[in-house]
Amino acid sequence: MSFFSDTRERPDLIAVDKAGNVVVIELKRDDSGSNLEWQAIKYASYLSKFSKDEVLTYFAKYRNNTNEEDTSLENEIADFIEEGSIEDLNKRQRIILVSHRFAKEVTSAVYWLIDNYKLDIKCVQVTPYHDAEHGNYYLQSTTILPVAGVENLLIGAAERTTASLAGPVKKDDVITSVCEQLFNKLGARLDFSLMPTKRSRWAGLGGSSFRYFHLWYSGDYWDNWNMSYKVWLFPEPESGVIKSVKLSFSFNEKALLINGINELKIEKVSEILQKYLEENGYKAYKKTSFSGIEIRFKYDMDNLLDRLSKLITHTKPDIQAILEQ
Structure with a gap:
């Protein structure tokens, strides 16, 4: 499914938070590379142009692809949002970068964006663990930016x-x-x-x-x-x-x-x-x-x-x- 006109790019994940903000989530399985934040910023800029109805339309397409029973998406999201109303959907955009390791080029840029422009962007480090005794795998997530405090x-x-x-x-x-x-x-x-x-x-x-x-x-x-x-x-x-x-x-x-x-x-x-x-x-x-x-x-x-x-x-x-x- 193509998300944006004039480009074949597409984000890894898109979510909506409790405030009605659209959240761009970029995932890297191992190393973040040196321009992960730039990818996410581009996607957030594209999504900033989406109207409420366009966000709902793409959510409906996703639901149809997953064969979930169709319901009133607008009512569902309205019930989910705790701050504001459905009319505020996508008034703001957030970014979450997820990786096992982050290149310093990325963390330096993210820190600068937070410090100078108060951009709502997070770096979340995920570490896999294997419980050999029970045969289970676990992921531990740690928000490394913005640093608490x-x-x-x-x-x-x-x-x-x-x-x-x-x-x-x-x-x-x-x-x-x-x-x-x-x-x-x-x-x-x-x-x-x-x-x-x-x-x-x-x-x-x-x-x-x-x-x-x-x-x-x-x-x-x-x-x-x-x-x-x-x-x-x-x-x-x-x-x-x-x-x-x-x-x-x-x-x-x-x-x-x-x-x-x-x-x-x-x-x-x-x-x-x-x-x-x-x-x-x-x-x-x-x-x-x-x-x-x-x-x-x-x-x-x-x-x-x-x-x-x-x-x-x-x-x-x-x-x-x-x-x-």
């Missing part, structure tokens, strides 16, 4: 950027200067090989309560939010004087999985952090797919330097060794 961080980042440009927080203010001093002094405390190669360019605005300054390294696994050492500074609202600081290391499990780090390695990283936590009075941190350790204390530059340099010295080499195995 990152959606809020991305939206928050946009809001914080706007606030920093329009409000009283400037890129060269006193707290950013404190962060610069911290980074410069850290170089005297750490071996050259342990010195972070990347950092926040200024003290970001974390809502109305704190400012953040992150440190990380070049490479596939390290990232501003997804795996970094984090310094969050809590100033007094009126005076701007820093009263306390939260120091942490955290990582995003799903982001590591995207980059080819298996669950065993992630577990070993967690064990390193657990040991450091027990020996140094930190607390465990867990939120959605983010895990890590954190400690909050009264602000003092020397104390912060001591704690940060110790945290990096005792965790970074072992974590890096595990990730590179």
Whole structure:
């Protein structure tokens, strides 16, 4: 059955969700290839031109091909939709990409589309398992993009950027200067090989309560939010004087999985952090797919330097060794 005029292309699966959106689902049995997202975007663009009646017509053709008893499709879909009405059918389109492995060209493009254009697109990784004892096969599915928790961080980042440009927080203010001093002094405390190669360019605005300054390294696994050492500074609202600081290391499990780090390695990283936590009075941190350790204390530059340099010295080499195995 041909779906589109002027082309013989056709999507793998088309669905309708509870909001009446048409969903394009592209399936790859092994590797995603490098342009899976482009295929799906084309199909979604074609389907965006379909009227409600055209969607119902193609659904009817599918039902006839499967020899199911014909019923009132419009009433059936109207009963299925929970948000809006049948008149809203295909007002929006969604994309789901399904594969055993995703090429970095695909995940990079999808991440960019989500971040910059808020496109409703998902990457779902499926892993087959064989139960030899019972002769059964299973599929485990994991949504690897959008990464759980990152959606809020991305939206928050946009809001914080706007606030920093329009409000009283400037890129060269006193707290950013404190962060610069911290980074410069850290170089005297750490071996050259342990010195972070990347950092926040200024003290970001974390809502109305704190400012953040992150440190990380070049490479596939390290990232501003997804795996970094984090310094969050809590100033007094009126005076701007820093009263306390939260120091942490955290990582995003799903982001590591995207980059080819298996669950065993992630577990070993967690064990390193657990040991450091027990020996140094930190607390465990867990939120959605983010895990890590954190400690909050009264602000003092020397104390912060001591704690940060110790945290990096005792965790970074072992974590890096595990990730590179």
